[in-house]
Protein backbone atom coordinates (compact mmCIF):
# COMPACT_ATOMS: atom_id res chain seq x y z
CA UNK A 1 0.00 0.00 0.00
CA UNK A 2 1.20 3.53 -0.81
CA UNK A 3 2.33 5.12 2.47
CA UNK A 4 0.61 8.39 1.63
CA UNK A 5 -2.73 6.58 1.50
CA UNK A 6 -5.07 6.92 4.42
CA UNK A 7 -7.14 3.96 5.50
CA UNK A 8 -10.69 4.46 6.68
CA UNK A 9 -12.18 1.38 8.22
CA UNK A 10 -15.93 1.34 8.61
CA UNK A 11 -18.42 -1.24 9.72
CA UNK A 12 -22.16 -1.02 9.05
CA UNK A 13 -24.67 -2.05 11.68
CA UNK A 14 -28.40 -2.21 11.24
CA UNK A 15 -31.38 -4.56 11.26
CA UNK A 16 -31.88 -7.19 8.61
CA UNK A 17 -32.95 -5.88 5.22
CA UNK A 18 -32.15 -2.19 5.82
CA UNK A 19 -29.78 -2.15 2.85
CA UNK A 20 -26.31 -2.80 4.28
CA UNK A 21 -25.12 -5.06 1.43
CA UNK A 22 -26.76 -2.86 -1.20
CA UNK A 23 -24.98 0.20 0.17
CA UNK A 24 -21.60 -1.50 0.16
CA UNK A 25 -22.15 -2.81 -3.33
CA UNK A 26 -23.24 0.62 -4.53
CA UNK A 27 -20.18 2.35 -3.07
CA UNK A 28 -18.04 -0.36 -4.59
CA UNK A 29 -19.59 0.01 -8.04
CA UNK A 30 -19.54 3.79 -8.00
CA UNK A 31 -15.79 3.69 -7.59
CA UNK A 32 -15.16 1.06 -10.23
CA UNK A 33 -14.19 3.71 -12.80
CA UNK A 34 -11.93 5.82 -10.58
CA UNK A 35 -8.86 4.30 -12.18
CA UNK A 36 -8.04 2.51 -8.97
CA UNK A 37 -8.03 -1.14 -8.14
CA UNK A 38 -11.33 -2.90 -8.76
CA UNK A 39 -12.35 -5.55 -6.32
CA UNK A 40 -15.83 -6.86 -7.02
CA UNK A 41 -15.79 -9.10 -3.94
CA UNK A 42 -18.78 -8.31 -1.75
CA UNK A 43 -18.33 -11.17 0.70
CA UNK A 44 -16.17 -9.74 3.45
CA UNK A 45 -15.03 -6.15 3.60
CA UNK A 46 -15.13 -3.99 0.49
CA UNK A 47 -11.62 -2.67 0.00
CA UNK A 48 -11.85 0.33 -2.27
CA UNK A 49 -9.27 2.89 -3.26
CA UNK A 50 -10.72 6.37 -3.74
CA UNK A 51 -9.63 9.98 -3.98
CA UNK A 52 -11.33 12.39 -1.57
CA UNK A 53 -10.37 16.06 -1.70
CA UNK A 54 -7.45 15.10 -3.92
CA UNK A 55 -6.00 12.68 -1.42
CA UNK A 56 -5.90 8.93 -2.05
CA UNK A 57 -7.37 6.71 0.59
CA UNK A 58 -8.63 3.23 1.09
CA UNK A 59 -12.18 2.60 2.22
CA UNK A 60 -12.49 -0.63 4.08
CA UNK A 61 -16.21 -1.23 4.53
CA UNK A 62 -17.61 -4.23 6.30
CA UNK A 63 -21.02 -5.06 7.68
CA UNK A 64 -22.27 -6.78 10.77
CA UNK A 65 -23.69 -10.21 10.02
CA UNK A 66 -24.80 -11.06 13.53
CA UNK A 67 -27.58 -8.55 13.96
CA UNK A 68 -30.40 -10.98 14.57
CA UNK A 69 -28.34 -13.11 16.92
CA UNK A 70 -27.09 -10.62 19.50
CA UNK A 71 -29.56 -11.56 22.17
CA UNK A 72 -28.89 -15.27 21.75
CA UNK A 73 -25.16 -14.97 21.38
CA UNK A 74 -22.96 -17.08 23.66
CA UNK A 75 -19.95 -15.66 25.48
CA UNK A 76 -17.63 -17.32 22.98
CA UNK A 77 -19.42 -15.77 20.00
CA UNK A 78 -19.41 -12.38 21.69
CA UNK A 79 -15.63 -12.69 21.97
CA UNK A 80 -15.47 -13.40 18.22
CA UNK A 81 -17.72 -10.42 17.52
CA UNK A 82 -15.52 -8.21 19.70
CA UNK A 83 -12.51 -9.36 17.71
CA UNK A 84 -14.19 -8.21 14.51
CA UNK A 85 -15.54 -4.94 15.89
CA UNK A 86 -12.18 -3.91 17.35
CA UNK A 87 -10.70 -3.76 13.87
CA UNK A 88 -13.00 -0.82 13.14
CA UNK A 89 -13.19 2.62 14.61
CA UNK A 90 -15.89 4.14 12.44
CA UNK A 91 -19.39 2.80 12.34
CA UNK A 92 -22.41 3.40 10.17
CA UNK A 93 -25.69 2.93 12.00
CA UNK A 94 -28.19 2.17 9.25
CA UNK A 95 -31.95 2.09 9.30
CA UNK A 96 -34.61 1.96 6.59
CA UNK A 97 -36.76 5.11 6.37
CA UNK A 98 -39.78 2.88 5.65
CA UNK A 99 -39.32 0.87 8.86
CA UNK A 100 -39.80 2.49 12.23
CA UNK A 101 -38.68 -0.79 13.84
CA UNK A 102 -35.28 -0.52 12.18
CA UNK A 103 -35.01 3.08 13.41
CA UNK A 104 -35.97 2.05 16.95
CA UNK A 105 -33.14 -0.50 16.89
CA UNK A 106 -30.42 2.09 16.26
CA UNK A 107 -29.93 2.87 19.94
CA UNK A 108 -29.50 -0.85 20.59
CA UNK A 109 -26.84 -1.26 17.88
CA UNK A 110 -25.01 1.80 19.18
CA UNK A 111 -24.96 0.47 22.75
CA UNK A 112 -24.04 -3.02 21.58
CA UNK A 113 -20.89 -1.81 19.82
CA UNK A 114 -19.73 0.16 22.83
CA UNK A 115 -20.56 -2.54 25.35
CA UNK A 116 -18.79 -5.28 23.41
CA UNK A 117 -15.66 -3.17 23.07
CA UNK A 118 -15.69 -2.37 26.78
CA UNK A 119 -16.35 -5.95 27.78
CA UNK A 120 -13.59 -7.50 25.67
CA UNK A 121 -10.62 -5.13 25.84
CA UNK A 122 -8.02 -7.87 25.38
CA UNK A 123 -9.29 -9.99 22.50
CA UNK A 124 -6.62 -11.33 20.22
CA UNK A 125 -7.12 -9.89 16.73
CA UNK A 126 -5.09 -11.88 14.28
CA UNK A 127 -6.69 -10.58 11.08
CA UNK A 128 -5.30 -8.31 8.37
CA UNK A 129 -5.77 -5.19 10.42
CA UNK A 130 -4.41 -4.60 13.93
CA UNK A 131 -7.00 -4.00 16.65
CA UNK A 132 -7.67 -0.46 17.71
CA UNK A 133 -7.24 0.62 21.29
CA UNK A 134 -10.18 -0.64 23.34
CA UNK A 135 -11.30 2.90 23.97
CA UNK A 136 -14.90 3.72 23.23
CA UNK A 137 -14.14 7.46 23.37
CA UNK A 138 -12.71 7.59 19.87
CA UNK A 139 -15.54 5.71 18.21
CA UNK A 140 -17.32 7.73 15.57
CA UNK A 141 -20.73 6.99 14.14
CA UNK A 142 -22.69 8.16 11.13
CA UNK A 143 -26.45 7.63 11.08
CA UNK A 144 -27.74 6.67 7.63
CA UNK A 145 -31.40 6.50 6.66
CA UNK A 146 -31.47 4.14 3.69
CA UNK A 147 -34.13 3.78 0.95
CA UNK A 148 -34.81 7.52 0.73
CA UNK A 149 -36.33 6.92 -2.72
CA UNK A 150 -39.37 5.28 -1.08
CA UNK A 151 -40.86 8.55 0.17
CA UNK A 152 -44.47 7.40 -0.15
CA UNK A 153 -43.71 4.63 2.37
CA UNK A 154 -41.74 6.82 4.77
CA UNK A 155 -42.24 6.01 8.48
CA UNK A 156 -39.28 7.94 9.92
CA UNK A 157 -39.00 11.69 9.44
CA UNK A 158 -35.74 13.53 8.89
CA UNK A 159 -36.25 15.53 12.07
CA UNK A 160 -36.66 12.36 14.15
CA UNK A 161 -33.36 11.09 12.75
CA UNK A 162 -31.62 14.41 13.31
CA UNK A 163 -32.74 14.40 16.94
CA UNK A 164 -31.44 10.88 17.39
CA UNK A 165 -28.09 11.73 15.78
CA UNK A 166 -27.79 14.60 18.25
CA UNK A 167 -28.19 12.33 21.23
CA UNK A 168 -26.02 9.36 20.24
CA UNK A 169 -22.55 9.68 21.75
CA UNK A 170 -19.85 9.92 19.07
CA UNK A 171 -22.37 10.41 16.26
CA UNK A 172 -21.08 13.05 13.89
CA UNK A 173 -24.00 13.36 11.54
CA UNK A 174 -27.00 12.02 9.74
CA UNK A 175 -27.72 11.53 6.05
CA UNK A 176 -30.44 9.92 4.01
CA UNK A 177 -29.49 8.04 0.88
CA UNK A 178 -30.56 5.19 -1.38
CA UNK A 179 -29.15 2.85 -3.93
CA UNK A 180 -30.86 5.04 -6.51
CA UNK A 181 -28.66 8.01 -5.76
CA UNK A 182 -25.00 8.66 -5.18
CA UNK A 183 -24.35 6.53 -2.09
CA UNK A 184 -20.65 7.38 -2.17
CA UNK A 185 -21.39 11.02 -1.45
CA UNK A 186 -22.46 10.20 2.10
CA UNK A 187 -19.29 8.18 2.50
CA UNK A 188 -17.17 11.05 1.24
CA UNK A 189 -18.92 13.58 3.49
CA UNK A 190 -18.32 11.32 6.47
CA UNK A 191 -14.64 10.92 5.68
CA UNK A 192 -14.16 14.61 4.97
CA UNK A 193 -15.68 15.35 8.37
CA UNK A 194 -13.52 12.79 10.15
CA UNK A 195 -10.41 13.90 8.34
CA UNK A 196 -10.97 17.55 9.11
CA UNK A 197 -11.19 16.86 12.83
CA UNK A 198 -7.79 18.45 13.28
CA UNK A 199 -8.73 21.61 11.38
CA UNK A 200 -9.21 24.87 13.15
CA UNK A 201 -12.81 25.95 13.51
CA UNK A 202 -12.13 28.95 11.27
CA UNK A 203 -11.16 26.60 8.41
CA UNK A 204 -14.55 25.04 8.34
CA UNK A 205 -16.45 26.86 5.70
CA UNK A 206 -18.94 24.08 5.02
CA UNK A 207 -22.16 24.45 7.01
CA UNK A 208 -22.67 20.73 7.36
CA UNK A 209 -19.16 20.34 8.73
CA UNK A 210 -19.72 23.21 11.14
CA UNK A 211 -22.70 21.34 12.51
CA UNK A 212 -20.67 18.16 12.77
CA UNK A 213 -17.73 19.77 14.52
CA UNK A 214 -19.91 21.69 16.85
CA UNK A 215 -21.04 18.30 18.05
CA UNK A 216 -17.54 16.84 18.26
CA UNK A 217 -16.61 19.75 20.48
CA UNK A 218 -13.33 20.36 18.65
Ligand SMILES: Nc1nc2c(ncn2[C@@H]2O[C@H](COP(=O)(O)OP(=O)(O)OP(=O)(O)O)[C@@H](O)[C@H]2O)c(=O)[nH]1
Nearest residue numbers: 015016017018019020021022146147148178179180
Ligand atom coordinates in the same frame (compact mmCIF):
# COMPACT_ATOMS: atom_id res chain seq x y z
N1 LIG B 1 -36.00 1.01 -2.95
C1 LIG B 1 -34.84 0.69 -2.36
N2 LIG B 1 -34.60 -0.61 -2.04
C2 LIG B 1 -33.44 -0.90 -1.42
C3 LIG B 1 -32.47 0.09 -1.12
N3 LIG B 1 -31.44 -0.52 -0.50
C4 LIG B 1 -31.72 -1.81 -0.43
N4 LIG B 1 -32.94 -2.07 -0.97
C5 LIG B 1 -33.61 -3.37 -1.06
O1 LIG B 1 -33.82 -3.82 0.27
C6 LIG B 1 -33.65 -5.25 0.32
C7 LIG B 1 -32.62 -5.57 1.40
O2 LIG B 1 -31.36 -5.04 0.99
P1 LIG B 1 -29.98 -5.66 1.51
O3 LIG B 1 -28.88 -4.83 0.97
O4 LIG B 1 -29.93 -7.13 1.26
O5 LIG B 1 -30.13 -5.44 3.08
P2 LIG B 1 -29.18 -5.97 4.25
O6 LIG B 1 -29.26 -4.96 5.34
O7 LIG B 1 -27.83 -6.28 3.73
O8 LIG B 1 -29.94 -7.29 4.68
P3 LIG B 1 -29.38 -8.55 5.51
O9 LIG B 1 -28.17 -9.05 4.79
O10 LIG B 1 -30.53 -9.52 5.48
O11 LIG B 1 -29.09 -8.08 6.90
C8 LIG B 1 -33.23 -5.69 -1.08
O12 LIG B 1 -34.39 -6.13 -1.74
C9 LIG B 1 -32.71 -4.41 -1.71
O13 LIG B 1 -32.88 -4.41 -3.11
C10 LIG B 1 -32.76 1.46 -1.47
O14 LIG B 1 -32.00 2.40 -1.24
N5 LIG B 1 -33.96 1.68 -2.09
